[in-house]
Amino acid sequence: MxxxxxxxxxxxxxxxxxxxxxxxSKNPVYSVLWLILTFFSISxxxxxxxxxxxxxxxxxxxxxxIMVLFLxxxxxxxxxxxxxxxxxxxxxxxxxxxxxxxxxxxxxxxKNVDIKNQEALVxxxxxxxxxxxxxxxxxxxxxxxxxxxxxxxxxxxxxxxxGKKE
Amino acid sequence: xxxxxxxxxxxxxxxxxxxxxxxxxxxxxxxxxYAERKVAGWMQDRHGPNxxxxxxxxQPLADGGKLFFKExxxxxxxxxxxFVLGPALAMITALVTSSVIPWAAPFVTKxxxxxxxxxxxxxxxxxxxxxxxxxxxxxxxxxxxSSNNKFSLIAAIRGASQMVSYELPMGLALLAVLFMTGSLKxxxxxxxxxxxxxxxxYQPLGFIIFFICALAECNRTPFDLPEAENELNFGYHxxxxxxxxxxxxxxxxxxxxxxxxxxxxxxxxxxxxxxxNEASWGLPAxxxxxxxxxxxxxxxxxxxxxxxxxxxxxxxxxxDQLMNLGWKKLIPLALLNMIITAAVMLxxxx
Numbered sequence: 001m002x003x004x005x006x007x008x009x010x011x012x013x014x015x016x017x018x019x020x021x022x023x024x025s026k027n028p029v030y031s032v033l034w035l036i037l038t039f040f041s042i043s044x045x046x047x048x049x050x051x052x053x054x055x056x057x058x059x060x061x062x063x064x065x066i067m068v069l070f071l072x073x074x075x076x077x078x079x080x081x082x083x084x085x086x087x088x089x090x091x092x093x094x095x096x097x098x099x100x101x102x103x104x105x106x107x108x109x110x111k112n113v114d115i116k117n118q119e120a121l122v123x124x125x126x127x128x129x130x131x132x133x134x135x136x137x138x139x140x141x142x143x144x145x146x147x148x149x150x151x152x153x154x155x156x157x158x159x160x161x162x163g164k165k166e
Numbered sequence: 167x168x169x170x171x172x173x174x175x176x177x178x179x180x181x182x183x184x185x186x187x188x189x190x191x192x193x194x195x196x197x198x199x200y201a202e203r204k205v206a207g208w209m210q211d212r213h214g215p216n217x218x219x220x221x222x223x224x225q226p227l228a229d230g231g232k233l234f235f236k237e238x239x240x241x242x243x244x245x246x247x248x249f250v251l252g253p254a255l256a257m258i259t260a261l262v263t264s265s266v267i268p269w270a271a272p273f274v275t276k277x278x279x280x281x282x283x284x285x286x287x288x289x290x291x292x293x294x295x296x297x298x299x300x301x302x303x304x305x306x307x308x309x310x311x312s313s314n315n316k317f318s319l320i321a322a323i324r325g326a327s328q329m330v331s332y333e334l335p336m337g338l339a340l341l342a343v344l345f346m347t348g349s350l351k352x353x354x355x356x357x358x359x360x361x362x363x364x365x366x367x368y369q370p371l372g373f374i375i376f377f378i379c380a381l382a383e384c385n386r387t388p389f390d391l392p393e394a395e396n397e398l399n400f401g402y403h404x405x406x407x408x409x410x411x412x413x414x415x416x417x418x419x420x421x422x423x424x425x426x427x428x429x430x431x432x433x434x435x436x437x438x439x440x441x442x443n444e445a446s447w448g449l450p451a452x453x454x455x456x457x458x459x460x461x462x463x464x465x466x467x468x469x470x471x472x473x474x475x476x477x478x479x480x481x482x483x484x485x486d487q488l489m490n491l492g493w494k495k496l497i498p499l500a501l502l503n504m505i506i507t508a509a510v511m512l513x514x515x516x
Contacts, residue, residue, distance in 0.1 A: 029248075029311065036304070056293045064300025065333075068307065068326055075311050075319060129289060130350060 008048060015041035028074045032067055039063040051128030183285055187264050195419035196226040198470055205474045233412035241405050245312040252309025253406065253413035259302035260420040266291050266352050267427050270437050270459035274451045283455060284353060291352040292344075295428060296337065299383060303329050305417065306392065306402050313405035321402040324485065325392030329383055331492040336379035338500035339372040342507040343432055356436035364435040371503045373433045375496055380425045382492070385418060387477040391485055426469035430462065437462040 018041065021034040039062045046055035126132055137145050200215065200222070207214025215222035240249055270283040288294060303326045310322020343365050344350065347358045359365055366373045382389040393401035403414040430436060437458035444454070483491070 029245075033248075033308075052288070052290050053293075056290045056297050059297040060293070060300050064297060064303065065330060068303055068330055071304075071307055071311075072323060072326070075307070075323065 004048060007044070011041045011044040011048070015045070029071070032070050032074060035070075036063050036067050039067070046128070049128065050126065053130045053133050054128060179281060180285060183283070184265075187269065187285065188261055191261060191264055191420050191423055192416075194423050194466075194470075195416055196230070198419045198422060198474075199229065199415075200226050201470065202474050202477070205471070206478050209475075209478045230412070233409050236408040238408040238410070239405075241314060243314040244405065245314070248308050248312035249405075250410070252305055252312060253403075253410045253417075254305075255308060256302065256305030256417040257413045257420075259298055259305060260417040260424065263295050263298050263421075263424045264427070266294055267424070267431055268353050268356055268436055269462060270455045273455045282353070283459070287351060287353050289351060291350045292340065292355070292428075292432070293350055296333070296340075300330075300333060302421075305414075309406070309414065310402035313402075315405050317398045317400070318402050318404050321392045321394075321398045321404075324398075325385060325402055328385070328389065328391060328488060328492075331489065332379045332382040332389075332496075335375050335492065335496035335500040336383065338497065338504055339369075339375040339379070340432070342369055342372045342500075342504045345504075345507050345511055352431055352436075356431060356438065359435040360438045364433065364438070364440075366433040369433065369503070369507070371499065372507075373429075375500050375503065376429060376433065378491075378496065380429060381473070381476065382488070384421045384425055384473075386422065386473055388480045388483050389488055390482060391488060394482060422470060422473050423466065426466045426473070427462075429469060430465040434465050 015038055018034045018037040022031045022038060025031045025034060039058060043055040043058045043063075046052070046058060127136065203225070204214040204222070215225040218224040218228045240246055265285040266288060268282065268284040268287070272283060273281045275281065306325045306329075307322045310318040310325070313319075343355070346362075346365065346368060347355045349355065349358075381387075385392050392398075395401070398404075403411055406414060439458065439461050444457070449457070
């Protein structure tokens with residue numbers, strides 16, 4: 001095994017384990033902390049694919065900013081193990097069924113995809129470098145890029161409108 | 167195994183460099199606490215520490231010893247694992263940031279091998295620093311929350327929201343610099359400044375914004391709201407004692423040191439000696455590296471002095487003033503600075 005493969009398996013194990021812990025932790029603060037670890041391991045995967053910019057931005061935006069807001073809400077609401085409401089049994093069943101249905105849809109959508117011949121470029125390829133990525137975003141993909149930025153802007157305006165309402 | 171193909175000298179060189187930088191950061195942080203008390207004494211017309219050793223030079227060791235031997239208290243109602251994780255995270259994030267800073271001119275051996283005085287010259291350079299800084303919030307938040315104390319929690323939330331808010335103008339001020347260098351690599355940011363002059367000449371506004379944000383990011387006066395004693399007793403580390411408290415206090419000084427180093431690298435030419443072309447002197451490689459390192463450290467010491475100077479002259483902001491300054495004044499100013507820089511650069515190129 002080369003070092004990239006060792007790293008890949010290590011990161012995958014961390015990512016999946018911490019993602020499972022996000023769901024199964026009783027304490028919501030622990031869930032958020034596990035989610036941060038998940039983001040870090042996913043960033044590691046991005047670096048293995050030589051998508052450095054994506055890796056760093058993933059940490060800055062998701063692990064550094066969005067998760068802080070999650071923590072704010074959870075800490076201020078003082079959600080603990082004790083205060084977590086007990087859910088009904090049928091609610092859990094409904095959750096399991098809904099999740100299973102989503103899995104089914106994903107599997108159905110991806111079952112004809114040719115995965116075996118589409119190996120990820122590990123440690124090579126330079127689209128992920130910031131110069132190439134920026135050029136691509138502002139030439140080839142400029143319309144979807146601008147549309148998504150307008151979407152963000154409208155979300156921001158919407159938040160302020162809702163927040164200003166008494 | 168490809169693991170074994172890594173050159174042993176390369177590993178040794180990097181390990182030595184990392185050990186050196188961490189040792190240096192700790193040492194400088196130690197003596198910044200001493201400098202802080204001496205400068206405070208000087209500004210308030212008194213002596214400052216002068217009992218331990220000549221001029222009180224051993225005072226930091228005495229402080230450290232005292233912190234080590236204090237009783238370690240973990241509150242019963244606290245979350246024990248997170249209570250220990252908090253200060254550890256604060257310390258780790260403070261130390262990791264130094265990995266991308268070029269500390270001196272690269273050392274060239276007689277055989278012609280170039281040894282950069284930088285742990286990792288990654289493409290993402292300065293963005294890596296920002297990502298670590300943004301993760302540094304968790305040290306404060308986890309510590310404050312796990313203490314199970316309302317004052318700690320409020321202080322932690324204040325600290326975190328302050329750091330998240332001031333990261334934005336900081337990033338925008340940085341963008342204007344990046345327009346001029348065209349690269350995120352720290353080594354290239356320094357080399358463009360050596361060629362074309364320091365960024366502080368072209369970006370005075372950007373520098374001031376960056377400096378104010380650095381003060382806020384380090385939780386220094388006038389923005390030390392997380393430690394506002396009159397409102398919050400002691401701040402987010404209220405329940406901490408012994409070396410865990412020491413870690414929090416120490417991390418603040420390391421952050422000061424590292425942010426000074428980053429400001430020097432971004433705006434004051436890094437290890438460049440002003441007004442002279444040192445490459446034409448033909449000095450031996452060792453002396454080149456040594457002199458450039460000394461110049462770099464001198465610039466850092468200047469910034470550390472300014473940090474201390476500000477602490478003992480300017481009173482603390484109110485919380486709403488802090489938020490108003492960050493969101494309503496610094497961000498528009500930084501945006502304006504960015505647009506003007508972009509426009510001027512576009513005009514000059516045409």
